[in-house]
Amino acid sequence: MSEFRKTVLHGRHVALGAKMVEFAGWEMPLQYPDGIVAEHLKTRRFAGLFDVSHMGRFIFRGAGAVAMLQHVLTNNAAALDVGQAQYTIILNERGGAIDDAYLYRFFEDEYLLVVNAANRQKDWDHLQAVRADFPQVEITDASDGVAMLSLQGPLSKEILAGVLESGSLPEPRRNALSLVTISGCRVLLARTGYTGEPLCFEMFLPREAAAAVWDLLVSGGASPVGLGARDTLRLEAGLPLYGHELGVDPEGREIPIFACPLAKTAVSFSPLKGEFIGRAALQRQHEEFKRILQHDPGPREVLPRLIMPIAVLGKAIARAGAKVLAAGGKEVVGYVTSGTMVPYWKTQGERLAAQLTGETALRAIGLAMVDSRLRAGRPIQVEVRGRAAEAVIVPFHLRSDAPPYARPVLHGALETKGPAAPPVPMLGKVHRLLDMAAEDTVWRQRECLNLIPSEMTPSPAVRLLSVMDPAFRYAEHKEVRAFYNAEIFYYQGTDFIEAVERMLEDELRAYLGCTQVETRVISGQMANTAVFSALVDCANLADRSTEPRRLRQVLNHPILRGGHLSAQPMGALGDFVARDPKTERPAVVPFPAMADNPYRTDAAACREILARYRPELIIFGKSMVLHPEPVGEIRAMVSELGLEAVLMYDMAHVLGLVGPHFQEPFKEGADVVTGSTHKTFFGTQRGLIAMNCRPEDERWTLWEAVRRRTFPGSVSNHHLGTLLGLLMAAYEMNHFRDEYQKQVLANARALAQALKHGGMNVAGDPALGYTQTHQVVVQVGYAKGPEAARRLEESNIIVNYQACPHEEGFTAAGALRLGVAEMTRFGMREADFGPVAEMIADVVLRGRSAKDPVKAFRRNFLDLKFCFTGREIEARLERLHHLI
């Protein structure tokens, strides 16, 4: 074996007792003494460390580097910002793959292309040939000077964080990059990998530093993993291997790029690519691929077969080359491209409570190139040693969307409906429902500490009014210009509700300090949707005949930094924001956060972003919020830069705090305010939209569009019951606001201090008392949020789990979000939050139950404050009650 090449870590592998094999001309570890199965399992549960220095690493520099990359790769290299990476394919004229690869942009003027070891020479020769047309491009083969390691698995982040000397980990999403220092040398770090693990890191470092960094990671808890498990891991993740799912098949035929499941993510037809090698062939494949996705019965000329995951049901292992037959075994429909037996950890419990047990099992899975008319769920057979083994096409073997674990999805493990419940007479069901409603109300209203920041208990008056007569009526109305913009009602019997709406608008205008309020929207998200729709409407006022254009660029808070759903492309904003032609994704840019406080917007850094992106819409407001929004600062910058931006403040959570104790949005220069009327505001569950403009202002056009896109754009029936209740709530807000707002903010700080004092990890700026809102955010440990929230609920303390800015998503949530507004309304004051904090710490830190003390404690706070009570309105409430 001495003629094979060795990576710089060869000695480490041998010293660890690895079984060495030849791979692509290199002597590499197939497995270490524990074996492939153990290495696979360790990666999925802890962290696996791979020496991937045998792969090729080419650096592109020079003017025209991007043009060449656009020409020779399938993906859109121009979409890469500094600090981003993308999967890509080096393709040939026929739409087949020369190799699959990853392109990294760690630096402004340098692109790093990582290719498979087996194709390194072939790729290099091809790139050099193409380079003849791009003479200004410099390509360096950095494969020998630069080593490459991969660290994958649920503990990988913790291990890596423990060895960083300077710099920080990349943003918690795939393809993000960062520069760090480990063991005294600079390491290029990428959140990429070949295992399907959501917590994944690949690193590029100088050859001389590889051994030291390897040792550091191993002593930090990483397990060395060889090529054997590298293959089982990528198979389970459904990732292609060149020579099996890409390139040339066993019969010597070229595998079309779109036959491979990951092609979609690697291919771009962006106009920014211009003409590129293989474009025409790839486009033909893409056309047919789209038809296949739509189950079009037409001919399959270009993609007669596609690669799909398969699960073997019988007792056999499907291996590469095995024939795949249609059920019944008559017709050959394809062949297995990769397959083996892979291990998995058995889990106990469901959904977020699912835990890995100590038990493992094996399953025979594979990837197969089969007739493109077949779909997941279709039974098939695999020919193994002359016999047909039952199998089935599955959509995937593994999911990476619930970090911190990659979760195997077992075929046939779907819930089957249990036996049907015995029939119950209708009156029995009715009784049960009424009893359950009563029990639930007693539990929440009398026995729990309700600390969910987006929730509030409305007063008895508000609640009663919400179910009085107008609750089930209609009162659609619209401005009619012929009548000097008077509201014309379409229904009869609407005098009362018409008056209520007018009074409500008056109260809300006074509360918000503005001239216009729209009250017909029935939720905060609907309010936001109506505003987005109005903005698009205004953008297209001059041209109603061609396709309306969408908003060109939006500045918002991303969801992981507390931004609300509605402001994300995946939420309401999605239908209204255009695609950025460069990135081919929604044109949304995030507010930057302070480096030392991810909950606080870095207002100063916004200037550069505003100048560069020139957003049409700026959306303030968050659902995880500890500070006021920098509306005033941004307004000043927008004016200075002469931008036509609309400043929208989705006040949602903080609507009940509007005023001198928190912030006054219109005074600071907001154009539009939206909000939920049921969080810190005392109302029923509705929304509102507000603007401060007059008919002679430029912004008036937007206001008219807001009205139109509310009705008839968003509502027909606008839920008159909760509208009536909201008016009472508005009276309460206007009457009690000063005392209430002061108490809420003081209580939040008191809770934060008390929790900190009790040993909990409270987020925010200590110098500011941790919070300037009604919320307190507490960190309980990476991915420990859901469990902590569940245990608190078992003790009658209701909070919700939340992902922090450095966490991948809600399944990996490491924080709890608490709000004091509701309990403030039940009369709690600063000192009362001391015992609350202690009970929370008892549950979360000491694992005890606090249910009985919580129930006892709550009994002191059963009467709602900041509302009209007792003798003031008792008789009138009685009367209403009797009328139901």
Place this chain on the structure above:
Amino acid sequence: MVPEDLRYSKTHEWARFDAGANIVTMGITDFAIEQLGDIVFLELPKVGAQVTRETPLGVIESVKAAVDLFAPVMGEVVEINTPLADNLETLSRDPYGQGWMVRIRVAGAGALSGLLTPDEYRKHLEAEGRH
């Protein structure tokens, strides 16, 4: 490990002869198990099957490869170690005891002629460059 009371085939199966019942119990050796690595699948013949030394009587698979199992003797399968397929760790734990695979009825002691003695098997392992 190469137990003294067994006989061996060149393809790394072992055989234990019960003279009283004319039954040969077979399995695979330590060496074979170590070579395979993680054993993930085992297929044994059906009871009643007639086996010879040339035709495979089953399959044992690791993550990377499938390997045929051969009968070390000619005869009829009278018993198979069914639970073994679901407890493959037993193979590496106790390959010559609980890891037995198949029991074959033979005509007589002559059925074992041609199999290697422990010494011969050890030499065979060395000759193939392994130990």
